[in-house]
Amino acid sequence: MDTQxxxxxxxxxxxxxxxSQQEAFWGGVKxxxxxxxxVLFAGMIGFGAMGRTNGLDLWFTGFCSTFMFALPGQIxxxxxxxxxxxxxxxxxxxxxxxxxxxxxxxxxxxQFSERDKSKGAFAAVHLxxxxxWAVSMRExxxxxxxxxxxxxxxxxxxxxLLALPGTALGYFxxxxxxxxxxxxxxxxxxxxxxxxxxEIKTNWSRLAVVAGAILGPILYTLDPDSSLxxxxxxxxxxxxxxxxxxxxxxxxx
Amino acid sequence: xxxxxxLDTTQLWIALISACVGTYFCRSVGVFLSGRVDQxxxxxxxxxxxxxxxxxxxxxxxxxxxxxxxSTVPLYVRLAVxxxxxxxxxxxxxxxxxxxxxxxxxxxxxxxxxxxV
Numbered sequence: 001m002d003t004q005x006x007x008x009x010x011x012x013x014x015x016x017x018x019x020s021q022q023e024a025f026w027g028g029v030k031x032x033x034x035x036x037x038x039v040l041f042a043g044m045i046g047f048g049a050m051g052r053t054n055g056l057d058l059w060f061t062g063f064c065s066t067f068m069f070a071l072p073g074q075i076x077x078x079x080x081x082x083x084x085x086x087x088x089x090x091x092x093x094x095x096x097x098x099x100x101x102x103x104x105x106x107x108x109x110x111q112f113s114e115r116d117k118s119k120g121a122f123a124a125v126h127l128x129x130x131x132x133w134a135v136s137m138r139e140x141x142x143x144x145x146x147x148x149x150x151x152x153x154x155x156x157x158x159x160x161l162l163a164l165p166g167t168a169l170g171y172f173x174x175x176x177x178x179x180x181x182x183x184x185x186x187x188x189x190x191x192x193x194x195x196x197x198x199e200i201k202t203n204w205s206r207l208a209v210v211a212g213a214i215l216g217p218i219l220y221t222l223d224p225d226s227s228l229x230x231x232x233x234x235x236x237x238x239x240x241x242x243x244x245x246x247x248x249x250x251x252x253x
Numbered sequence: 254x255x256x257x258x259x260l261d262t263t264q265l266w267i268a269l270i271s272a273c274v275g276t277y278f279c280r281s282v283g284v285f286l287s288g289r290v291d292q293x294x295x296x297x298x299x300x301x302x303x304x305x306x307x308x309x310x311x312x313x314x315x316x317x318x319x320x321x322x323x324s325t326v327p328l329y330v331r332l333a334v335x336x337x338x339x340x341x342x343x344x345x346x347x348x349x350x351x352x353x354x355x356x357x358x359x360x361x362x363x364x365x366x367x368x369x370v
Contacts, residue, residue, distance in 0.1 A: 068273045095279065192354060216313040220318055229307070
């Protein structure tokens, strides 16, 4: 099943043949070293610098990167602190911005083998971020289900371990790095996600991405807090139904 | 701490810790429910579709309506950088994620150095 379409995309469809959990773990680490690590590290540098310029201390920014570990939510937090929002409003808005983790987990963890589903899952899920999710969704079809969990932990752990040093580096560099470089660092993040979208193989997922990308900014201008959930539900459902009614061949069961 | 910040230190930490708890709560709800989701079901397909749309919505928001420094770069420049990056990415049969990212960021930095405000 993995050999389909090998002519158009040779490298991403090569199956990974791991023979032990350790090998799968290091396979995940190896995947992390490269684009995912650069993207995450750059984002955290940007966050550290942003924190310092706005008068927060290193404890606060470091704690935030380590224990929240969700860059978009961290930026919402910082932005709301600066714009003088109340404690409660901040907590609600950040949690809503993290709602995507519910479905990110729900689309990733069921792909683990039955045996691994509960093993340390509540710890492993903290390592889940958009970067590790996007990479895992791309790579899982090429990995045997018994090795997916180890692969994911290797990938996620490496990224998570970079969060604190990246934030600290950004904190200390703030002010010394030019605005131009900072803008470059901040833009790596969204750019990486755009690129991972180009690697999506199924038509309905591509459709979902297009629908979400159109709805996201429109709904954001109407109500920032609920915009992500709404764009996900509306765009995703639309893509699903269009695919089911018009694109997919009648389901054979 | 700083005139920029209206909350005092205690309030700041309460906000931070509740934000962390809220974020972890979302993650753990996913784990809690994932035992009941079958990856071969129609529901799983729908959920994947919703997640892709959500992630795409967030990415589009970061590019089209950014907060902070990035908003000082004109929208057409941000979109042009994306277009160039995608072009590099799909220009060959092999994956070109690293080179595409480098070219994209270089273009943005180049623009900022010569035409930025």
